Amino acid sequence: MRNKKIYIVFGLIGGLVLAGFVGKKRNKKPNIVLIYVDDLGYGDVGYNGAKGVKTPNIDKLAQNGLTFTDGHCTASICTPSRYSLLTGEYAFRNKKARILPGNAPLLIDTKQTTLASMLKKAGYITGVVGKWHLGLGNGTLNWNSDIKPGPNEIGFDYSYLIPATGDRVPCVFVENNRIINLDKNDPIEVNYKRKIGSGPTGKENPEFLTKMVHSHGHDDSIINGIGRIGYMTGGDSAKWKDEDFADILTNKAKNFISSNKENPFFLYFSYHDIHVPRVPHPRFVGKSIMGPRGDAIAQMDWCTGEVMNLLEELGIEKNTLIIFASDNGPVLDDGYKDRAVELVGNHKPAGPFRGGKYSAFEGGTRTPLIINWPNVIKPGQCDAMVSQIDFLTSLSKLVGQDLPENQAVDSKDFLKTFLGKSNKGRKVLIEEGWHTGIRKGNWKYIRGTWKNKAQLYNLNEDIGEKKNLVDEFPQKTAEMEALFKSELLSEN
Numbered sequence: 001m002r003n004k005k006i007y008i009v010f011g012l013i014g015g016l017v018l019a020g021f022v023g024k025k026r027n028k029k030p031n032i033v034l035i036y037v038d039d040l041g042y043g044d045v046g047y048n049g050a051k052g053v054k055t056p057n058i059d060k061l062a063q064n065g066l067t068f069t070d071g072h073c074t075a076s077i078c079t080p081s082r083y084s085l086l087t088g089e090y091a092f093r094n095k096k097a098r099i100l101p102g103n104a105p106l107l108i109d110t111k112q113t114t115l116a117s118m119l120k121k122a123g124y125i126t127g128v129v130g131k132w133h134l135g136l137g138n139g140t141l142n143w144n145s146d147i148k149p150g151p152n153e154i155g156f157d158y159s160y161l162i163p164a165t166g167d168r169v170p171c172v173f174v175e176n177n178r179i180i181n182l183d184k185n186d187p188i189e190v191n192y193k194r195k196i197g198s199g200p201t202g203k204e205n206p207e208f209l210t211k212m213v214h215s216h217g218h219d220d221s222i223i224n225g226i227g228r229i230g231y232m233t234g235g236d237s238a239k240w241k242d243e244d245f246a247d248i249l250t251n252k253a254k255n256f257i258s259s260n261k262e263n264p265f266f267l268y269f270s271y272h273d274i275h276v277p278r279v280p281h282p283r284f285v286g287k288s289i290m291g292p293r294g295d296a297i298a299q300m301d302w303c304t305g306e307v308m309n310l311l312e313e314l315g316i317e318k319n320t321l322i323i324f325a326s327d328n329g330p331v332l333d334d335g336y337k338d339r340a341v342e343l344v345g346n347h348k349p350a351g352p353f354r355g356g357k358y359s360a361f362e363g364g365t366r367t368p369l370i371i372n373w374p375n376v377i378k379p380g381q382c383d384a385m386v387s388q389i390d391f392l393t394s395l396s397k398l399v400g401q402d403l404p405e406n407q408a409v410d411s412k413d414f415l416k417t418f419l420g421k422s423n424k425g426r427k428v429l430i431e432e433g434w435h436t437g438i439r440k441g442n443w444k445y446i447r448g449t450w451k452n453k454a455q456l457y458n459l460n461e462d463i464g465e466k467k468n469l470v471d472e473f474p475q476k477t478a479e480m481e482a483l484f485k486s487e488l489l490s491e492n
Contacts, residue, residue, distance in 0.1 A: 043331025088408025384425025
């Protein structure tokens with residue numbers, strides 16, 4: 001009997017030791033938080049010289065992390081950037097990857113490997129909170145039922161979404177394939193081709209625009225005193241209030257982190273800020289001297305601080321890799337009269353770069369990029385040319401997950417660079433927008449159109465892209481055009 005007790009004790013001890021080993025082995029995989037800001041320019045943050053607004057939380061993240069001076073999204077418009085971020089594939093490979101209406105079908109094939117599905121296979125709990133704008137459903141969407149396929153069908157275990165953008169209908173939140181707070185007796189209908197219902201519109205009833213007046217477009221259905229793109233009827237109990245975005249989305253993100261603190265998790269926290277309409281919560285109004293756009297930057301910084309503080313409170317900050325990035329460059333007037341142009345002052349949203357959102361110039365895709373992982377990534381600055389399209393392959397190397405063949409065809413392994421162990425950057429980078437540019441080292445080429453002449457710049461000597469060298473260097477121009485065509489055809 002005594003021997004049996006000894007065996008039981010040793011068995012329990014052995015089980016605890018094994019469990020501890022497995023636990024330690026599991027926890028070697030860091031939590032990953034990808035903070036994706038909307039329309040944030042290179043110069044819109046304090047550590048890059050912002051004027052008129054303070055970003056203490058982002059500056060702290062930068063001070064203790066690795067900042068990139070030549071970090072890029074793949075496109076100067078949101079949907080293509082987000083598509084490339086999640087799939088590791090340039091948007092031009094998918095002809096539907098353009099700015100989508102709010103009722104567009106899911107842009108990403110459910111069989112396609114995504115950042116979320118890769119990490120899920122590696123044992124991560126995966127979640128997305130915030131702006132989506134990658135389509136939902138299959139093209140014949142009933143908003144009053146299960147909204148599938150969506151993020152839950154491409155690798156996310158949990159989702160809480162602004163379905164498209166803040167300035168597009170439907171103006172409701174979708175959680176795990178269902179609109180929340182929806183009254184079945186007040187069903188939602190959405191239409192982007194014609195007016196539906198008898199509700200007020202920006203065109204017909206400007207007197208109902210109580211919170212924001214449009215400068216162009218954004219004059220269809222009025223929701224929460226703001227004109228939108230597209231028409232929506234019904235769903236009154238489910239409609240959002242724009243000024244609550246930051247609190248609601250941040251709380252959902254924090255709940256996801258807290259609920260999964262014992263497991264390796266991946267959170268794609270996709271802010272609405274600083275996209276239009278810029279309607280920050282009243283407690284942030286006046287936090288800058290630049291009006292709603294500046295106040296929205298301050299609000300966005302607060303959201304970032306809330307995530308950072310929670311990670312510290314839970315004691316998991318040292319095992320969490322934080323990536324802070326933007327989906328494209330800055331824009332001032334993007335359809336609403338919020339005085340962003342008049343109040344910008346000496347603040348330079350794109351920093352030293354030319355252009356911004358929609359543009360093929362550097363300011364369109366060169367945006368803030370910070371990667372922070374305490375005790376692993378040494379604080380500093382990296383000048384290598386890097387792209388968000390490489391997050392997928394690089395992170396797959398980090399977590400030891402092989403990617404299927406013919407997936408993430410444009411994504412390359414720059415893990416050492418992202419972790420500060422190398423200064424190796426991309427040799428070639430395509431920059432998509434209304435026009436298309438391509439970088440090779442410090443040479444920048446923007447393709448011509450029937451309306452516009454091709455452009456060639458030497459960024460080493462002309463960071464602001466002011467002097468077009470296309471006529472002075474015809475051979476280099478031909479070389480860059482040939483390079484672009486070869487990249488267009490390449491799939492590796």
